[in-house]
Amino acid sequence: MRLLQIYFWxxxxxxxxxxxxxxxxxxxxxxxxxxxxxVDANALRGAWVTTTASTALNSLxxxxxxxxxxxxxxxxxxxxxxxxxxxxxxPSTVMQNLIGKQIKxxxxxxxxxxxxxxxxxxxxxxxxxxxEYGFASSFSANGGPIVAAKPGxxxxxxxxxxLVKNGFDWLNAFDPExxxxxxxxxxxxxxxxxxxxIQGDDRLPAMPTTGGYDDxxxxxxKAENAxxxxxxxxxxxxxxxxRAKKLNQFxxxxxxxxxxxxxxxxxxxxxxxxPFSLTEYLQDWPTxxxxxxxxxxxxxxxxxxxxxxxxxLQQQKPYFKTRLNLYTPGVLLKSGSTLQSDAFVTEMxxxxxxxxxxxxxxxxxxxxxxxxxxxxTQYSFIK
Numbered sequence: 001m002r003l004l005q006i007y008f009w010x011x012x013x014x015x016x017x018x019x020x021x022x023x024x025x026x027x028x029x030x031x032x033x034x035x036x037x038x039v040d041a042n043a044l045r046g047a048w049v050t051t052t053a054s055t056a057l058n059s060l061x062x063x064x065x066x067x068x069x070x071x072x073x074x075x076x077x078x079x080x081x082x083x084x085x086x087x088x089x090x091p092s093t094v095m096q097n098l099i100g101k102q103i104k105x106x107x108x109x110x111x112x113x114x115x116x117x118x119x120x121x122x123x124x125x126x127x128x129x130x131x132e133y134g135f136a137s138s139f140s141a142n143g144g145p146i147v148a149a150k151p152g153x154x155x156x157x158x159x160x161x162x163l164v165k166n167g168f169d170w171l172n173a174f175d176p177e178x179x180x181x182x183x184x185x186x187x188x189x190x191x192x193x194x195x196x197x198i199q200g201d202d203r204l205p206a207m208p209t210t211g212g213y214d215d216x217x218x219x220x221x222k223a224e225n226a227x228x229x230x231x232x233x234x235x236x237x238x239x240x241x242x243r244a245k246k247l248n249q250f251x252x253x254x255x256x257x258x259x260x261x262x263x264x265x266x267x268x269x270x271x272x273x274x275p276f277s278l279t280e281y282l283q284d285w286p287t288x289x290x291x292x293x294x295x296x297x298x299x300x301x302x303x304x305x306x307x308x309x310x311x312x313l314q315q316q317k318p319y320f321k322t323r324l325n326l327y328t329p330g331v332l333l334k335s336g337s338t339l340q341s342d343a344f345v346t347e348m349x350x351x352x353x354x355x356x357x358x359x360x361x362x363x364x365x366x367x368x369x370x371x372x373x374x375x376x377t378q379y380s381f382i383k
Contacts, residue, residue, distance in 0.1 A: 037074065037380035043359030044296065044328045046070070046077030047368050048130060049116075050084070051104065054366050057081075057089060057112045066365065067119040073368050073375035077128060078120050079199055079361060082113055082189055084132040086144045089113055090193070094184045099145040117194055128197035128268060129189045134204025135173040135182065143169045153178050155207060156214040158232060165208040173207040173282075174217045174246050179253075186254065190261050197266035198258055202300065205247045205254065206271070206281040210234045212243050235279065244284040248291075255293040270298035270330055270361070273312055274319055286319040289326060298361050302332035306347045313351055324356060331360045334367030342374045349382045 039045075049056050049066060056066040057080070070078060082088060087104035088095050090113035096102040103110075113129070120127045137154075138144025143162055147154045147169065155163030155170035163170040171178045186198055212221075212230060221230045221242065231239045255267050269285060277283035288294045299316045303309040313329060320327045331348055333340055340348075352360055362368060368375055 038353075038383050039074070039380055040358035041076075043357075044077050044298075044361055045075045045359045046079055046128075047073075047075060047333070047362040047365045048079045048081070049365045050081040050130075050132060051089065052084070054364070056365055056369075057116070058106070060110075060115050063112065063115045063119055066369075067116070067123050067125065069365075069369050069372055070120070070125060071123050072372060074380035075125070075368070075375075077126050077361070078116065079128045079130045080113065080116050081132045082129040083185055085141075086133075086138055086146050088185075090189070092185070092188060094181070094188050098181070099149050101145070113189070113193055113195075121194070126196035128199045128266065129193070129195045130199045130201070131182075131186065131204050132201065133168075134200055135171050135178065135207055136168040136203045137171050138169045140167045141169060146171065150177070153181075154214070155211040157210050158213045158234065160213070163208060163211040165210065168203070170207060170211060172211070172214050172216065173205060173250070174212065174220065174243070175214075179250055183254070183257065186258060187261065190258055190265060195265065197268050197295075198254075199268045199270060200254075201270040202272045202277065202281055202283065204269075205250045206277075206283050207243070207247065209240055209243070209280060209282055212239075217243075240278065240282065244278060244282045247282050248284055248287055248293075251288050251293050252291065266295040267293075268296040268298065269294050270300060273299050273301060273316055289320055289323055294326065296326050296328060298328045298330045300330040300332075300363075302330065302335075302363070304332075304338075306344065306351065309348050310351045313355060313357075317355060327357060329357060329360045331362050333362040334364060334370065339367055339370055342371065342378070345371070345374065346378065346382055349379070353383055 047070070051057060055062055057063060082090060086099060087101065089104055089107055090111050091102050117127050137146040143154055153171050153175060155172045157163050173179070182204070189195060190198060218230055222228065258265065258267055269288065271277045271283045271285045272281060274286055277285055285297055289297060301309060301312050301316065303312055317324070317327065329352055333345065349360065
């Protein structure tokens, strides 16, 4: 009987506890707590901020709003343009000495780079200096002020004309003077600013495969190939490899010299997908990964449907071999009038997670701003 009483009172107690768990003070069923965000603190979650089709850097107030948007979107990395179209967004001694322009027009009297660093760091985010134009000198401007100041720096195609691809005018990426100029810009930012990273893209280090027919490069090729002239076919495999190896050497120099200045600063590249990067822009970035000349690679996996995105995402994976931690996909969010749907962005992020990739970098910030409700309420919860 004693055991039966104990069992009876235990049963009543369990029922009471169960009921107390299931009912709210008003007698209804409470709403369960929301699931926690699915966030890898070590993964890159960010977006590119540029001066093209964007007002993100136009004032300190705009920068504050940009940082607040990043924070609300659940992002931890700001990839901010510092150099494009022969202009810098910071006061540059290098550009002042070269073309007489210290900073981009409209930014005089300010230092938007320092403003971004101050605001982003205060919000717990990291800032990467994005050298958007790299070895490109201008856009549809016949080489722009850099080539006007240094005509011998111009890249040349097989006809001896200025090297142009998709509207971009190019410098000769193999010319030691051009390389020293680019290195001086990189080092200027690395030494003057508390940036967390330096970032190049499909123009650094890079050059269209239609280039390399300038006098300097032709003579260098002859000297290294028993007097033979470069092949007339710009896609000749041996000719592509010879030029790509020259850019590999510059990548090694970039990494080595920047790390010597700041060992903890990241050197991250965002090239085109491979092998397109090699056959079109001489970017042999799998070699950069194999040689430990990068701290991260953000391949531009820019696609407009999920099947193509998944295929491209998976195609890039083997080039990282055992260093998958260096792989962060670049995701196209907005371009011109195109703004990807919530559903498609969700699918792309889900595809990344399925491949073991816990972060992504979006092109570009204006798309994040346009879709802030999605990013603030859904992005960090996607599995």
